[in-house]
Amino acid sequence: MLSIQNLTYRIAGRTLLDNVSVNIPAGHRVASCGMTKREIYITVEALFEMMAFRSIS
Numbered sequence: 001m002l003s004i005q006n007l008t009y010r011i012a013g014r015t016l017l018d019n020v021s022v023n024i025p026a027g028h029r030v031a032s033c034g035m036t037k038r039e040i041y042i043t044v045e046a047l048f049e050m051m052a053f054r055s056i057s
Contacts, residue, residue, distance in 0.1 A: 001026050009046040016042055 002024040009017040016039075024030055032040050 004047070004050070007046070007050065009042070011042070017046060 003022075005021045007017055007020045008015065032043060035043070
């Protein structure tokens with residue numbers, strides 16, 4: 001399971017994600033709807049950065 005709690009992501013002082021929480025069960029797929037390609041890229045980038053930070057800890 002992927003569990004994300006209270007994620008906030010800012011770039012250049014602009015808040016892109018604010019206090020986002022989600023639980024994704026193992027084996028499930030996730031899709032982003034209603035977002036531009038740039039917004040999807042930023043969201044995925046934030047998730048990868050968070051996962052890299054956790055794996056180091």
